[in-house]
Amino acid sequence: MRLAFVASHTSVAQEARHALVERYGEVPPAEAEVIVALGGDGFMLRTLHTYRALEVPVYGMKLGQVGFLMNKYRAEDLPGRIAKAHAAVLHPLEMHTVDVAGVERKALAFNEVSLIRQSNQAAHLEVKLDGEVKLPVLVCDGVLVATPAGSTAYNLSAYGPILPLDANVLALTPISAFRPRRWRGAILPHRTEVSLRILDPGKRPVSATADFHEMRDVLRVDVRQAEGRGVSLLFDPEHNLEQRILDEQFAQD
Known part of the structure; x- marks a missing residue:
């Protein structure tokens, strides 16, 4: 699987990016099958804006303060997780x-x-x-x-x-x-x-x-x-975006 890794400027996100590149290799975003974004929701939004024209799905992992649009960070079997992920198409x-x-x-x-x-x-x-x-x-x-x-x-x-x-x-x-x-x-x-x-x-x-x-x-x-400008965001099956939005309606905090 051809993966491109992008990360926020925090030290923890940059260190995780380096480790993942060492483990899985990387290609430029324009050549990737999936872009992996490391950070929080703010960084995810910037990633979607930056690369939306490539029409490449984005899989996020939370290494920031807010991670509603992100999956849990885990370095193991990343291609396997992405292969099983559910896509949510976001229309801006x-x-x-x-x-x-x-x-x-x-x-x-x-x-x-x-x-x-x-x-x-x-x-x-x-x-x-x-x-x-x-x-x-x-x-x-x-x-x-x-x-x-x-x-x-x-x-x-x-x-x-x-x-x-x-x-x-x-x-x-x-x-x-x-x-x-x-x-x-x-x-x-x-x-x-x-x-x-x-x-x-x-x-x-x-x-x-x-x-x-x-x-x-x-x-x-x-x-x-915006017509015809949707972006695919990938989520682990057990924490897909539809389920998160449903669960948010019953949040206790």
Whole structure:
């Protein structure tokens, strides 16, 4: 099995990478059958962004603080584990922003797109779904659009719903909504285009972030699922991503 090994910059991840290369050999990512990522969830997201165009499956092993997207680290019989692994296809979101200077930018997000106020003033946002205004004014600290894989991350911390991986839906979740007071978000069909317009960008500036790509002083943000850009993430059968998402709904901590 042709394996490529990538690791976060921590000493423990780099030492593990060296040991695995010594044991199994390695090839460049472009020539690999599987890319093995060593680190935490943040490093996994960067790996998916860096190598998604190669269309090579990624198998992660946890050597970081958070490892929801990772398997347990074990050096023994790595090719055998990968051969038995279950694939979960992650479909990213595409974020298109226009800032107050008229500059347009795009970025992808495998977890979520989030809008956050940049000042002590609450953000005032207009929310459109497929071109139809659903909330003329949302007063909040922010709002996010999360994929099923990302629904257990920032979305869960903001009291958004956990989404089954194969549900073909997205979560639209407010962050500390002040008005409408009773609005707790929505579950949307995965093909919904979400358009968020900042109503008072001069007095109430807002930033937009797709995973770790941040755009400041945005005026409008459009979010939709990126077509034809799925990435395969591999999981050990006993801890596949669908089961993890289900178990997270019954977590006790």
